[in-house]
Amino acid sequence: MTVLSVQTASRCQLVSITEQVSRAVEQSGIKQGICVVYVPHTTAGVMINENADPDVRHDILSHLERMVPFECSFRHVEGNSAAHIKSVLVGHSVTLIVEKGALVLGRWQDVYFAEFDGPRRRLVYVRVVGSPG
């Protein structure tokens, strides 16, 4: 298992981790298999989306905020229920395909760590399974 560290800079932020995940795949020695990217937090998640226009990231975060406003009335006394709910909607893991020793992503895809209650230092776990042949 490879452990990545991500420092986020604001309450909500999408940080590309494609390069670090790709490196973990290469170092695993697995040629044909799958790669699981797992976020061990409850107010952050991981998603796939567009790597080109940064406005897409902006629109994703602002619409999630419209759907789950941080200032909504919630019971949880820490006041960050919106972050928990967003992480449930986005999910805590993505499963990717590994082919010829490399991550298979669509042309416009990046893997993003999704911060919903930052800024914080966060962890991401990467596991590759398959055959080295």
Added chain:
Amino acid sequence: MTVLSVQTASRCQLVSITEQVSRAVEQSGIKQGICVVYVPHTTAGVMINENADPDVRHDILSHLERMVPFECSFRHVEGNSAAHIKSVLVGHSVTLIVEKGALVLGRWQDVYFAEFDGPRRRLVYVRVVGSPG
């Protein structure tokens, strides 16, 4: 494959299944790998979230209800379209990492069966793949 059985007690409920999933991982004999938790229903799902304050579970369920009200006008005659939609948003599987024969979860994380059209008796499938070494 291990089959778990979950009895839910209300229409919407989050039931922790972390212990049963952990046991399935231990019994599999796999030391390094991944664990897939799969829900074979269409009005229930599975999610990762906080294991400490039960208010977080309450806030997640009540906000999902705000986003997808059960009484919304839908076409499906069984009247439970909201449950189908919530299960799509939450998802039907989670993929977890197995290290040294044990499930790797964040300190505050539990695995929850998410009931959206109960009370019912439900099934959860668990599959562990990897190496026993």
Added chain:
Amino acid sequence: MTVLSVQTASRCQLVSITEQVSRAVEQSGIKQGICVVYVPHTTAGVMINENADPDVRHDILSHLERMVPFECSFRHVEGNSAAHIKSVLVGHSVTLIVEKGALVLGRWQDVYFAEFDGPRRRLVYVRVVGSPG
């Protein structure tokens, strides 16, 4: 890895790909394992849901549209931010269990390619890992 091709017919559409995924599992020769279905696009996703009443598919798509209206005001100049956001909510992969050489699905479940910015020709990648024994 098996590559499937899906032609969609409208902007938003759920297309069952269960048969093609099942065939890929059978051809892989894997008897006990898991199957990852991956969508390499950023305005489409993949989900599990009901295979019986087509009104469920209608209700899922129309409620997603209510939650993320295509005509919402967004920054991204291509004008399809709603499709990006829906794909994030639904997800880009599903992980299924393979038992005795066949896909394990619930009685009412199908695997659906979820188009949110069609009509287009799309790709789906399928990877099966596990043991042939």
